[in-house]
Amino acid sequence: FDDRDGWIWIDGKLVPWREANVHVLTHAMHYASSVFEGQRAYGGTIFKLSDHSARLRKSAELLGFELPWTVDEIDAACNEVLKANGLTDAYMRPVAWRGSEQMGVSPKGTKPHLAIAAWEWGKYFKPEIAAKGLRLDIAPWRRPAPYTAPVHSKAAGLYMIATLSKKHADDRGYDDALMFDWRGQVAEATGANTFFIKDGQLHTPTPDCFLNGITRQTVMDLARRRGVEVIERAIWPEELEGFEQMFITGSAAEVTFIRSAGPWNFEIGDLSRQLAKDYDDLVNRRLNT
Ligand code: PMP
Secondary structure (H helix, E strand, O other): OOOOOOEEEEOOEEEEHHHOOOOOOOHHHHHOOEEEOOEEEEOOEEOOHHHHHHHHHHHHHHOOOOOOOOHHHHHHHHHHHHHHOOOOOEEEEEEEEEOOOOOOOOOOOOOEEEEEEEEOOOOOOOHHHHHHOEEEEEOOOOEOOOOOOOOOOOEHHHHHHHHHHHHHHHHOOOOEEEEEEOOOOEEEEOOOEEEEEEOOEEEEEOOOOOOOOHHHHHHHHHHHHOOOOEEEEOOOHHHHHHOOEEEEEEOOOEEEEEEEEOOEEOOOOHHHHHHHHHHHHHHOOOOOO
16 A cells, blocks of 8 residues: 555655655554544545544543644645545545654653545445445454543554454455444444444444444434434343344445344345435535534
């Protein structure tokens, strides 16, 4: 992914894509002192940009470092990257980390850095697979307890269990994985939140040990606007048998239908389709906020 044309913003400057490098003795690479964002631009407008920039700052703060760029400055840099690369519909990846100024577990003496890249990225899942609904593996790893890690930070370190679970799913021919939390409750997919439908009501697990996704919050609003009751609560795997529909949400994944999760099967019903359409209309500015 490093050998292509384009411009990447690093610490205030645009540099050619191939030259956007960091040193091997970067604190983040050894000790996971890195946080990131993922957002999409639709027709030249980055959806909920300031929410993403604010979450990036918050994620860093939860790891004990402050970014010397304000939300407005990060927003402006994201727009600059989009323009510099001549993109209107793109995925964007801001990433912030502790640098190579010092080596050792102590972060003292390291400086915060920020890079922002953007590239064309169609659907997160292949459209022909997503159209039928994904098949989810049950992840062998669980989301950690809030007292063991800063679980509300979009921290690279927390993606170790996501990449392991995704690989486990890939190796077994599944499209993604459903992760439980340390209590055994339903948590999320490897890069998206989860929703279930039963009797016209929307159920979603309480985000007390995983990200309260920006897409998740958006879809909950869209559902309420349609008069759908949204129930946020602890969901146990045994209950999955009784749900009729399931989908996942994320800035990259958008609204993606699920056909099965482990032994549990779902249908792609009208409400799932309606909410996916509402989300698509909203991000493409065909729906008023
Ligand atoms: N959970 C995880 C682990 C994720 O990586 C993402 C994607 N950022 C989400 C949930 C959904 O978050 P959002 O809707 O803000 O993109």
